[in-house]
Amino acid sequence: MVKNMKKLVINGAKPLVGEIEIGGMKNGALPIIFASLLITKGTCTLENLPAVKDIDLSLEIIESLGAKVERTDKHTAVIDASGVSVKEPPAALVRKMRASYYLLGAELGRFGTAVVQYPGGCDFGGRPIDRHIKGFEFLGAKVTETFSESGKCVRATTDGGVVGANVFFDDVSVGATVNVMLAAVCAKGVTVIENAAREPHVVDLANFLNTCGAQVFGAGTPTIKITGVDKSELHGSTYAVAPDMIEAGTYMVAAAATRGNVLIKNVIPKHLEATSTKLEEMGVKIVENDDSVQVSVPGELSATNMKTLPYPGIPTDMQPQFCVLMCVANGVSRLVEGVFDNRFQYVDQLRRMGANIEVNGKVATISGGSPLYGAAVSALDLRAGAAMVIAGLCANGKTEIDNVNYINRGYEDIVEKLRALGADISLINEED
Ligand code: EPZ
Numbered sequence: 005m006v007k008n009m010k011k012l013v014i015n016g017a018k019p020l021v022g023e024i025e026i027g028g029m030k031n032g033a034l035p036i037i038f039a040s041l042l043i044t045k046g047t048c049t050l051e052n053l054p055a056v057k058d059i060d061l062s063l064e065i066i067e068s069l070g071a072k073v074e075r076t077d078k079h080t081a082v083i084d085a086s087g088v089s090v091k092e093p094p095a096a097l098v099r100k101m102r103a104s105y106y107l108l109g110a111e112l113g114r115f116g117t118a119v120v121q122y123p124g125g126c127d128f129g130g131r132p133i134d135r136h137i138k139g140f141e142f143l144g145a146k147v148t149e150t151f152s153e154s155g156k157c158v159r160a161t162t163d164g165g166v167v168g169a170n171v172f173f174d175d176v177s178v179g180a181t182v183n184v185m186l187a188a189v190c191a192k193g194v195t196v197i198e199n200a201a202r203e204p205h206v207v208d209l210a211n212f213l214n215t216c217g218a219q220v221f222g223a224g225t226p227t228i229k230i231t232g233v234d235k236s237e238l239h240g241s242t243y244a245v246a247p248d249m250i251e252a253g254t255y256m257v258a259a260a261a262t263r264g265n266v267l268i269k270n271v272i273p274k275h276l277e278a279t280s281t282k283l284e285e286m287g288v289k290i291v292e293n294d295d296s297v298q299v300s301v302p303g304e305l306s307a308t309n310m311k312t313l314p315y316p317g318i319p320t321d322m323q324p325q326f327c328v329l330m331c332v333a334n335g336v337s338r339l340v341e342g343v344f345d346n347r348f349q350y351v352d353q354l355r356r357m358g359a360n361i362e363v364n365g366k367v368a369t370i371s372g373g374s375p376l377y378g379a380a381v382s383a384l385d386l387r388a389g390a391a392m393v394i395a396g397l398c399a400n401g402k403t404e405i406d407n408v409n410y411i412n413r414g415y416e417d418i419v420e421k422l423r424a425l426g427a428d429i430s431l432i433n434e435e436d
Contacts, residue, residue, distance in 0.1 A: 009434035012405040012419070014396035016378060020264035020425040026252045026271050027416045028052035028079065028245035030059065031103075031321075032205030035182045036212045036245060037062045038106035040083040041071065042114050042189055043216055046240025047084045053245060055079060057413045061101050068093045069107075088114070095121045095154030101413075105133055105179065108160055109186030112145060114235060116165035122156045133158065135173055135180035142171040143187055143195065168193030168232050176201050176314040181228070182209060189218045191232035200228045203315040204275045208246045215241040249275035250321045250387070251415060252297070256280070257325040258394045258422075259299040260288040261332050266425060269296040278318045282310055282326070286333055307335030307372055313342045324350050324391030330370040331359045332398050339368040350388035353381040357395055357403070378403040383410040390415060397427055406434070 033053050040048040053059050055078045063073045063081055069091060072084040090111050098104040104123045111118035123133075137147045137158070143166040150157045168191040171184050181201040188195035200206065202224050210223030217238045219231040252271045259266035260283055273280070273292040280290045280297065285308045291298040307330060312320040320343035330337035331354060341347045348363045355361060356379045360371040378401030383389025389411040396403030405411075408431065411418060422429050 009406065010408045010431055011434055012393065012396070012408055012411070013430045013432055014378070014393065014403045014405070015428040016397050016399040016401065016403060018397070018426055018428060019262045020259050020266050020397065020422070020427060022425045023267035023269060024255060024421045024424060025269050026247045026255070027054040029205055029208065029248040029250075030054050030056055030414045031178070031203070031250070032208040033059055033245045034062050034103040035106055035186070035205065035209045036243065037066065037081075037083070038103070038110045039186055039209060039213060041066060041069070041085045041088050041110040042186065042235065043085050043238050043240055044114070044235055045086070045238065047082050048216070048240045049080065049082050049242040051080050051242065051244040053079050053081055054248060055416045057409070058101055058103065061097060062103065065093050065097050065104060065107070068097065090115045090117055090119065092119055092121065092152060092154060092157065098123060102179070105136060105158075106183060106186060108136065108140070108158060109183035112140060112143075112160050112162070112166055112187040113190050116162045118160045119150075119157055121154055122158065133179070135175065135177040136183045139171050139173070139180050139184035140187060142169045143167060143184070143191060144169065145187070166191040168195040168230070171195060171197045173197070173199040175199070178203050178206065178314075181206055185209060185213070185220060185228065185230060188230040188232065189213055189220070190235040190238070191230070193232055195230040195232070197228040197230070198226065200226055201314060202226065204246055204249060204272070212241070212243045215243055247271050247275075250319060252276055253279040253319070253322045254325050254390045254394070254415070255421070256283060256290075256297065256299045257322070257329050258397055260286070260301055260305065261329045261394050261398045263301045264425065265298070265300040267296055267298050271295060271297060273297055278316060279322055282308065282318055286329065305329070305333035307333050307337040307370075309338040311340035311342045317342070320344060320347065321387050323347060324388045325394055327351070327361070327368060327370060328354065328391050328394045328398070331361070331372050331376060331395070333372040335372055337370045337372060339370060341366045350384050350391060353384065353388070353392055354395055356381055357399055375400055377401055380404045383407040386410050386414045393418065393422070397422070
């Protein structure tokens with residue numbers, strides 16, 4: 005059956021003007037959805053969930069394990085995990101999303117055993133899970149790779165459940181930090197995670213777990229202490245996911261790149277500090293309010309140098325978007341990818357629009373100042389897709405972006421939100 009492929013069509017070179025609301029944080033909601041599997045008493049009502057594909061997928065995965073999920077509205081899910089059991093989830097679902105590996109931590113935490121097919125997800129350089137496995141081994145789990153008819157699986161087993169321990173990560177990993185937190189909540193004894201990821205979504209997960217009766221302290225710092233509780237002590241709760249700092253940052257860059265003037269509402273300015281500071285360095289004016297930021301460009305945009313780092317540094321998930329902004333800024337910018345091995349694959353797509361970018365390993369040199377021109381390009385992954393949208397909004401002429409499904413994984417109603425800001429953007433069927 006021919007897939008009904010859709011593409012975005014943008015007629016660019018129009019400033020974005022107006023105001024938009026930011027949704028819940030995708031990368032914070034995913035750990036919290038899998039964490040709900042730990043709760044055996046009562047239901048978890050999760051609010052402010054972004055209406056994006058990855059959320060639908062994660063809820064489908066936990067349902068396949070026996071959880072009951074009720075979507076009471078576009079942004080709310082009520083989860084009853086009392087009937088969940090450990091079994092291999094459908095490989096077709098797991099392979100679509102890297103965050104499926106949070107099942108390992110949640111199942112280990114609740115049942116003392118776990119099995120998940122190797123996860124999929126955005127492909128920019130190897131996405132190993134060795135740090136996750138090391139974290140589980142610190143907690144006394146035996147982790148092996150097994151093969152079933154659905155492919156290569158990771159299996160973790162323990163003798164009677166995980167045991168609290170000091171878990172030291174040589175390098176920061178968001179996913180591994182989350183997975184160890186999930187496994188350690190009901191461990192026998194205390195777990196201390198050293199060199200933990202400090203992202204806001206790690207803090208959001210800790211806050212959610214503590215509303216359910218867990219004892220997680222220090223999230224947001226490099227040291228997280230988890231005092232294991234009996235799983236019978238965990239209970240359901242109602243929790244609203246924090247706003248998405250990457251969605252907010254994406255629209256901030258889009259407003260700047262199109263020399264627009266946009267009020268971006270429902271944000272936590274503290275989470276945007278690194279992005280805002282870098283934008284101001286480039287000549288963007290940022291006015292911070294309690295839960296919104298106003299973005300405009302009073303004068304010229306100028307080049308800058310940047311390196312992406314784990315939080316509180318500039319997020320790697322903002323790297324492609326900043327690259328586009330550097331293309332339309334005056335001067336030569338240097339952009340270093342400090343987290344992933346190969347996150348510049350999208351540059352070829354920008355070159356098709358006239359961008360002048362040299363890539364050497366983890367360093368891109370961007371010669372800005374010349375206009376971008378509309379072209380037919382592809383979204384290679386979620387954030388690269390968002391970058392192509394920003395490029396299309398700046399470019400002279402028409403840009404067509406295929407593989408729109410990548411963008412829909414993490415940006416709710418992107419067409420409607422951009423249209424509300426004056427963009428000429430449509431979603432059409434490929435054959436149209
Ligand atoms: C999370 O991925 C996010 N995904 C990514 O966002 C984000 O780019 C990344 O954190 C960094 O902030 C979700 O939250 C679902 P890591 P994750 O473990 O957990 C290496 C998006 O667009 N590493 O912090 O996979 C890894 O290869 C996505 O929303 C190992 O070597 O990121 C990378 O180079 C894209 N071994 C670095 O560490 C491991 O066991 C950081 O990865 C784990 C990671």
